Amino acid sequence: MRRTARLLTGTALAVATAGVLAAPACAGEAVAPAGRSHAGSLEVYPYSAEPGAHVTVNTGACGADDTAAGDATAVGAGRFTLAPSTREQDVIGQFRVPPGAQPGTYEIVATCAESGRRVTGDLVVTLMSHSPQVYPRGSVKTGVGGALGTDPVRTAAGVAALAVAAAGGTWLLHRRARGDGI
Structure with missing residues (x-):
């Protein structure tokens, strides 16, 4: 119990220290609050997209x-085009990743109309991650043959032979247990 308490206390201390000592993402740039973009960067959502997907910046x-x-x-x-949005101080735009886009990281650029300021962001194009499930079909070539053949008469005869053997074995074991002999 004492070991678990030390482990939890040490983990909590490490998390708290990391939060206090964490450096900003870029030198001279403050980290933006959650849900807000940096004033000097281009926010790309989703960061990783498949060909054919719509991307918002x-x-x-x-x-x-x-x-x-x-x-x-x-x-x-x-x-x-990026136009003013309902998010305070932000301009927003959208484009579609072409269906033939190759996987990789691409730089997306926006240039402000009045100030001429240029900001960039990265888009990662990935291959389709959710392909349809493929189920196996056919038989496996093991050399043993199928459990059920193609002839229903032979299959029925085999099942009957197994049933007779099981019944005979049970009868013999029962006689032996009673002491009747074989």
Whole structure:
């Protein structure tokens, strides 16, 4: 019990220390609160997408009343527009990953219309992760043969022979147990 308490206390202390000592993601840039984008970066959602998926990008770098020109030509999606959104100070846009996109990491760029500020974010294209389930069909070539043959008459005869053998064996064991002899 004492060992478990020490382990839990040590784990809690390590987590608390890591939270206090954690450095910001980029030098000179504060870590954004959950649900908010960095003012100097492009947030790509989802970060990892399959070919054919829709991707949303947003940034707070341009300001609430500005627009931005998005560029996803690296992945083959072309250009798109980012417009003011309901999220305070953010502009948001969307594009579709082309069905023929190859797996890899691609840089997505947005350039603010008024300030000319350029921000980037990464998109990871993956292969389809949810392929349809394939079930095996056919028989396995083991050399033993099938349990049930293709002839129903032979199958019935085999089952009857097994039943007679089981009944005979049971009868003989019963006689032996009574002492009647064989």
